[in-house]
Amino acid sequence: MLVLSRKTDEALIIGSGEIRIVVLSVQGDQVKLGIEAPRAVSVMREELFRAQRENAMAAQSVSPEDLNALEAEPPAKPTP
Amino acid sequence: MITENTIRTRFHGEITISEKDILVMDYDILGFSQAKEYVLLPHRADSPFLYLQSVTDPALAFIVIDPLTFDPDYTLPLEELPDLGDPQSWAVLCICTVSRSAQGALEATANLKSPLIINRQTRHGGQFVLSLPYSYRYPLTGEDKSDAGAQPQNR
Numbered sequence: 001m002l003v004l005s006r007k008t009d010e011a012l013i014i015g016s017g018e019i020r021i022v023v024l025s026v027q028g029d030q031v032k033l034g035i036e037a038p039r040a041v042s043v044m045r046e047e048l049f050r051a052q053r054e055n056a057m058a059a060q061s062v063s064p065e066d067l068n069a070l071e072a073e074p075p076a077k078p079t080p
Numbered sequence: 081m082i083t084e085n086t087i088r089t090r091f092h093g094e095i096t097i098s099e100k101d102i103l104v105m106d107y108d109i110l111g112f113s114q115a116k117e118y119v120l121l122p123h124r125a126d127s128p129f130l131y132l133q134s135v136t137d138p139a140l141a142f143i144v145i146d147p148l149t150f151d152p153d154y155t156l157p158l159e160e161l162p163d164l165g166d167p168q169s170w171a172v173l174c175i176c177t178v179s180r181s182a183q184g185a186l187e188a189t190a191n192l193k194s195p196l197i198i199n200r201q202t203r204h205g206g207q208f209v210l211s212l213p214y215s216y217r218y219p220l221t222g223e224d225k226s227d228a229g230a231q232p233q234n235r
Contacts, residue, residue, distance in 0.1 A: 047209045051194035052111035054216050055142075055207075058177040058191070059112070062141050064091050066178045067129055070186050070221065 088138035091131060092121050102135060103198050107162070107206020109175075110194070115140055129176065132196070144173040147192055150220065154192065157212055165199040172197055176220065189217035 004012065011022040019041065022034040035043050044052075083099045103118045117135040128149040134140035147154040158167060174190040181187055192214035198205030 047193070048110055050216055051191070051207065051209050054177065054191050054194070055109055055111050055175060057179075058142055058175045059140060061177045061179045062090065062131070062143055063178065064123065066180070066186060067123055067127075067143060070178060070188050071127060071129075 085135075087119075087133075087135055089121065089131075089133045090139055090141040092133070095121075097135070100203070102203065103132075104204045105196075105206040106204050107208060109142075109196070109207045110209075112140070120144075130173070132173065132175075143176040143178060144196065145176055145190055145220075147172060147174045147190065147195065150190070151192070151218070154214075155212075156195070156197070157210060160211055161197065161208055164197060164205055165202055169199050169201045170197050170205075171200050174218075177217070186221060188220040189215075190220055191216050192218045 006012065006023045008023050008025055011020050013020055018038055020036040022036075024032040024034050026032075037043055084096055085099070086094055086096050088094055097119050101119045103120065105116050105118065109115065112134075115134040115137050118132045119135060121131040121133050123129040123131060123143070128145050130144050132142040132144045154172075156167075156170075156172065164170060173196045174192055175194075175196065176188055176190045178186065178188045193212075193216045194207055194209045196205065196207050
C-alpha cells in the first residue's frame, strides 16, 4: 500500500487529475475528506461497498435445494 | 380497510398478501434501493431460515435468519442506530449466502455486520452497517454448529 502524509487542506490526485481528495479537517481519530470525482466514478464508504457486494452475492445464491441440503447436514437422523 | 394484493414470488408461486404483511425498507437494502417492500415467507416448517421476498420484483429474494438462532450474544449498538421505535419490537434478520465451493461442498454464511432491523409493529426498518467487529460472512457451516436451531426465534 502506498502511504502518504498530508496536512489539512492538502490534497491527493488520483489518475490524471480527474479525482482529487482533500483533507478538510482532522479531529482526534476522525478525518474529514473532500472528494472531487467524475459522476461515473462511484465513491462509497468501504463498509457500505462491502455490504452491497455481500447483498448482491446473497441475492444470486438463493436456492431452496441448497438450503434443504444445508439443513440435512450433518447427516440428520433418518426420518421414519 | 385492508387491501390484498396478489404477487408473484421466486419460490412460492403466486401468493396473496395483505398490506399488513409488507415490510418497508426505509433504509435501503444496500444495492437494492429500487426494492423497498418485502414479505417474509417460510422456507419450510421447523427451519430457522426465511425468505425475504420483494413485493415488486418476483426474481428478488434473500435468505434470512435471526442471528440469535446461532449467536445468543449478538447485540446491537443502539447508540448508532436511528429511531426505529421501541427496540422491544425489533425483529433482527441477517442475510445469508449459500453457495457451493469448487469441491461441491455447501458453504453458508450470515452477514452479521449489516443486519436488517424491522420494527414488527410499524413494519418499517432497513439495513444497517454496524461499527462492531462482526463478520460479513459468519460461517454457518463447518465445525461446531451443534446448537444451531436450538434458540428461540423471538427476542
